[in-house]
Amino acid sequence: xxxxxxxxxxxxxxxxxxxxxxxxxxxxxxxxxxxxxxxxxxxxxxxxxxxxxxxxxxxxxxxxxxxxxxxxxxxxxxxxxxxxxxxxxxxxxxxxxxxxxxxxxxxxxxxxxxxxxxxxxxxxxxxxxxxxxxxxxxxxxxxxxxxxxxxxxxxxxxxxxxxxxxxxxxxxxxxxxxxxxxxxxxxxxxxxxxxxxxxxxxxxxxxxxxxxxxxxxxxxxxxxxxxxxxxxxxxxxxxxxxxxxxxxxxxxxxxxxxxxxxxxxxxxxxxxxxxxxxxxxxxxxxxxxxxxxxxxxxxxxxxxxxxxxxxxxxxxxxxxxxxxxxxxxxxxxxxxxxxxxxxxxxxxxxxxxxxxxxxxxxxxxxxxxxxxxxxxxxxxxxxxxxxxxxxxxxxxxxxxxxxxxxxxxxxxxxxxxxxxxxxxxxxxxxxxxxxxxxxxxxxxxxx
Ligand SMILES: Cc1cc2nc3c(=O)[nH]c(=O)nc-3n(C[C@H](O)[C@H](O)[C@H](O)COP(=O)(O)O)c2cc1C
Numbered sequence: 001x002x003x004x005x006x007x008x009x010x011x012x013x014x015x016x017x018x019x020x021x022x023x024x025x026x027x028x029x030x031x032x033x034x035x036x037x038x039x040x041x042x043x044x045x046x047x048x049x050x051x052x053x054x055x056x057x058x059x060x061x062x063x064x065x066x067x068x069x070x071x072x073x074x075x076x077x078x079x080x081x082x083x084x085x086x087x088x089x090x091x092x093x094x095x096x097x098x099x100x101x102x103x104x105x106x107x108x109x110x111x112x113x114x115x116x117x118x119x120x121x122x123x124x125x126x127x128x129x130x131x132x133x134x135x136x137x138x139x140x141x142x143x144x145x146x147x148x149x150x151x152x153x154x155x156x157x158x159x160x161x162x163x164x165x166x167x168x169x170x171x172x173x174x175x176x177x178x179x180x181x182x183x184x185x186x187x188x189x190x191x192x193x194x195x196x197x198x199x200x201x202x203x204x205x206x207x208x209x210x211x212x213x214x215x216x217x218x219x220x221x222x223x224x225x226x227x228x229x230x231x232x233x234x235x236x237x238x239x240x241x242x243x244x245x246x247x248x249x250x251x252x253x254x255x256x257x258x259x260x261x262x263x264x265x266x267x268x269x270x271x272x273x274x275x276x277x278x279x280x281x282x283x284x285x286x287x288x289x290x291x292x293x294x295x296x297x298x299x300x301x302x303x304x305x306x307x308x309x310x311x312x313x314x315x316x317x318x319x320x321x322x323x324x325x326x327x328x329x330x331x332x333x334x335x336x337x338x339x340x341x342x343x344x345x346x347x348x349x350x351x352x353x354x355x356x357x358x359x360x361x362x363x364x365x366x367x368x369x370x371x372x373x374x375x376x377x378x379x380x381x382x383x384x385x386x387x388x389x390x391x392x393x394x395x396x397x398x399x400x401x402x403x404x405x406x407x408x409x410x411x412x413x414x415x416x417x418x419x420x421x422x423x424x425x426x427x428x429x430x431x432x433x434x435x436x437x438x439x440x441x442x443x444x445x446x447x
Contacts, residue, residue, distance in 0.1 A: 001380055001415050001433045002273055002387030004052040004099070005043050005399055009082040012074035013054070015277065015393040016306060016358040017297030019074060023397040030395070031080060033088045039396055040089035043096045046403030047411075047419055049428055050097030050128060051089065052220070052240070052389055053082040057103070058138040060309035063301075064316045073302035075309075075358070083115065090123040097425035099128035099220050099238070104160040105153065106134070106143045110203050112160075113167040116217040117209035125213030125424035128238065130220040133157045135332045137312055150331060154227045159198045161219070161235055166196055167203065171211040186210070218426045224252065224335025232270060233259020238429055240389055242275040242335060244343035244363050249274065249383025271429050272385035277360035277393060280372045280401050287366050294393050295359055303354030310336045310357065320351035336361075360391045369405040373413060386433050 011030050012019050019025065028035040043051050059077050061067035070077055086098045098119075102112055112129075119127040133153035134140070140147040148156060175190035196203045221228070221236035229252075232239045239256055243249045257267040279294065281287040300320055308315045312332035318325040323346060330337045340353055365375045376388060392398050410416040415433075422428040 001376065001410070002049050002271060002429065003046075003416070004050045004273060004387075004389045005039070005048055005402075006052045006054065006275065006389045006391045007039065007395070008054045008076070008101075009080040009085055010076060011078055012076060013395070014076070014391050015294055015298075015360040016073060016075050016302045017299070018294060018393045018395065020297050021293060021394045024394045026397065028396060035396070036085050036088050037092045039399065040093045040096060042396060042399045042403050044093040046399075046407040047416060048096055048403070048407075049387070050099050050126075050425060052130065053085065053098070053100040054130070055079065055082050055101040055103075055132075056134070056136060056139060057106070058136055058142045060136070060305060061138050062312060062314055063305040063308035065314060069301050069305045070309075073299060073305065075302055075305045083119070086119050086127065087122050090126065095126070095420035095423075097126045097128060097218070097428065098123060099130050099218065099425075101130040101132055103132050103134040103139070104157040105140070105147065106145060109160045109163040109201050110167065113164040113207065114209055116164070117168060117207075117212045120212035120214050120217055121209070125426070127214070128218035128220050128425055128429075130222060130240070131157060131161065131235075132221075133223060135312065136309060137331070138309070147331075150225070150334070151227050154223070154231050156200050157231065158235070159200050163196050163198065163201050163203055165216060166194060167207040168212070168216045170194055170207045171209070173211045173215070176210050214424050214426050218429060222335075224333075224338065228335065229255045230259050230262075232256055233261075233265070234263040236270050237426065238271045238273060240275060241272050241385065242339060242362055243383070244339055246379065246383040248339065248343045249379070249385060253384040268386075268432060269430075271387070271432060273387045273389045274379065274383070274385055275362035275389045275391050276376070276379070277362050277364045277391045278372055278376075278388075278398070278402055278406065279364055279366045279393070280369055280398075280405050282368065282405070284367050284371065287368065287371075290394075291364060291366050295355065298355045298358045300351045300355060303351065303356070303358040306358045307336075307354045315350065315354065318350055320354070321349050323347050324350050324353055360393060362389075362391050369409040372406050373409040373415070376410070377413070377415060 059067040060070040082100045170192040172190035177184045218237050220238040221232045222240040241252050253272050260270045279291045304315045310333045311330045313327045
């Protein structure tokens with residue numbers, strides 16, 4: 001199975017309130033390079049395929065029309081820029097990948113193309129772009145730019161990506177000659193002149209960065225509406241799925257594979273990784289105690305603050321003890337609404353759903369290393385897909401625990417290769433779970 005650690009450059013990334021736990025940020029600070037060096041080394045020690053950094057650009061203010069609770073409970077804030085973390089982490093590692101989030105809503109494609117090409121050089125082909133279209137209206141206000149409607153955002157994103165790809169492809173891999181004798185650094189005949197004129201974006205002139213080790217960053221995507229799945233089927237190489245039932249997982253995978261085929265690609269050209277919250281300890285009792293501590297740290301207000309922002313709906317208008325209300329659709333993250341309406345029992349109270357989202361968003365996978373491995377294995381067997389995005393809680397200890405307790409168990413079962421078999425992130429993701437394992441198995445047999 002492919003594995004990623006899910007983080008953001010924040011004091012309180014995905015499981016709200018976990019900064020309060022005694023084992024959180026032990027002696028480390030989320031805003032310091034040493035912390036990120038530790039994160040990167042821990043991931044690489046566990047042979048994790050990639051670190052996955054989420055991002056957004058606002059202090060949520062949907063709940064009660066105010067950002068006070070967001071700040072009071074550190075609901076995914078403060079948030080720093082994740083991009084500068086990548087060179088810091090790359091310097092202390094050789095193999096782990098770095099997928100980071102950047103929206104197509106605000107910055108010009110030329111800027112994005114240049115940044116990712118630069119990072120791909122600096123990491124020697126280990127970088128990926130989680131392309132998001134931005135669903136939060138407050139993010140638009142933050143940039144002084146109203147958000148387009150849902151489907152326009154995806155149309156714009158497709159053109160944005162097309163321009164980036166044109167820029168990345170414009171230097172032939174052998175365009176740099178660096179010939180000291182002749183004094184020719186590059187062959188201009190191998191560097192295309194861009195003349196891109198689209199509906200939303202344009203760019204003229206030659207790109208500034210030579211062909212990078214991967215050529216283009218790996219493209220990841222997390223939209224899960226119909227339009228999001230179609231976009232993923234056409235463009236993404238890795239999809240971050242979030243479902244709470246194996247039925248929902250199966251449907252999601254089938255839809256993504258169907259969209260890939262419809263776009264003329266192989267069905268497994270898109271790898272689906274599921275968001276789960278692994279909570280592991282030496283004993284089941286201790287793991288359950290940890291889970292309870294995580295849940296206890298999430299107040300109802302914090303949960304409602306987070307879910308209101310995801311759905312672009314002020315949930316303070318509804319009774320938290322009553323079942324999830326009919327909100328009549330969402331201009332926010334449709335995938336989350338689908339999970340709520342399709343995967344949770346209809347009588348689940350709003351407060352329970354909200355607190356669950358703030359306790360990591362994904363299903364909890366709890367127990368001893370063997371129990372966690374069992375659950376991960378059976379989720380893939382029953383739900384399909386290619387691996388997991390491991391949503392973090394107590395940082396950085398939850399990653400150390402997964403690396404040191406669960407990874408050896410997964411390796412023993414042949415679900416993870418013994419080390420890194422591929423140089424670039426794309427090669428690793430494309431090879432996929434089974435083929436990596438089979439290659440490792442064959443190598444072992446030959447040895
Ligand atoms: C599991 C998951 C993780 C996401 N992470 C981010 C993120 O880090 N930043 C962001 O702006 N949007 C994030 N999104 C939002 C999506 O990228 C997308 O913009 C949004 O879901 C709207 O598309 P949809 O209606 O197709 O789901 C995430 C969505 C899901 C389901």
